[in-house]
């Protein structure tokens with residue numbers, strides 16, 4: 232079992248000794264190690280059982296710190312970082328040599344993000360290296376949004392979980408990169424497309440459905456609970472899958488089933504995002520064969536939630 236606590240010094244000493252620590256962020260918990268040290272980075276891939284073709288995000292305390300790790304910072308990247316950091320936005324930029332190839336899976340870009348969580352920012356500020364951190368879950372499974380989620384799955388493999396409470400946003404960061412000068416969103420996440428478009432105008436969204444190493448590791452099947460998820464209108468699905476052997480995930484509506492999770496009774500997509508991964512975990516534990524789920528409105532974080540539900544259903 233890992234220790235769960237709020238001791239930043241302990242977390243600092245562990246990562247300085249090439250060990251891994253689970254860290255809180257506003258999106259999901261990360262499995263963090265020294266991003267400049269290949270031995271620490273290799274441990275991340277091992278503990279997560281993550282294929283080495285899937286690159287890691289590097290976490291920095293500020294835009295100023297990020298400049299040490301990139302070759303060139305386009306004006307638009309500076310603008311985005313000034314506007315949205317700390318926050319749920321990862322920016323892909325040409326990397327400097329100091330970032331090991333293992334971190335980026337051999338790509339010449341590195342994903343940089345300044346997370347918005349006081350404990351983790353304090354930790355980052357106390358270090359003279361950035362932290363590589365994927366979501367702290369076994370590869371392919373639902374991301375953790377509480378220390379207990381991390382404990383349940385990785386508790387035997389790491390020593391310490393820095394407890395920052397439940398994640399405020401609840402889904403992973405939005406990933407943006409550049410094709411020439413044109414910004415492209417590769418993963419929808421905690422910063423909505425609408426919010427980005429308010430700064431950049433209409434933006435290209437290019438989500439990948441295969442394990443193309445040139446693109447974010449957006450495997451078609453991902454973010455998945457172990458049980459089969461079936462998407463559709465709940466009324467229709469209940470005709471095919473009797474209520475006694477299925478569980479139900481809805482946005483707002485109550486079907487008065489004991490095996491049901493409602494993401495947001497008030498109909499808030501932000502609240503639904505906060506609850507999504509914990510809900511998938513509890514649905515996975517229910518006494519039912521399948522999870523029947525409906526999509527949310529395609530607006531704000533609803534789009535990012537739907538993307539995850541579709542991937543979770545693509546098993």
Ligand code: TXA
Nearest residue numbers: 258260261286287340341342365366403404446447448
């Ligand atoms: O919110 C988040 O981003 C969380 C927290 C812990 O910061 N992290 C996270 O990491 O979701 P992970 O490893 O689960 O997902 C990172 C995604 C992967 O799909 C990876 O392929 C993509 O980012 N990625 C990282 N670096 C990349 C690069 N240089 N080019 C393309 N995709 C990259």
Ligand code: MG
Nearest residue numbers: 365366374403
């Ligand atoms: Mg992940």
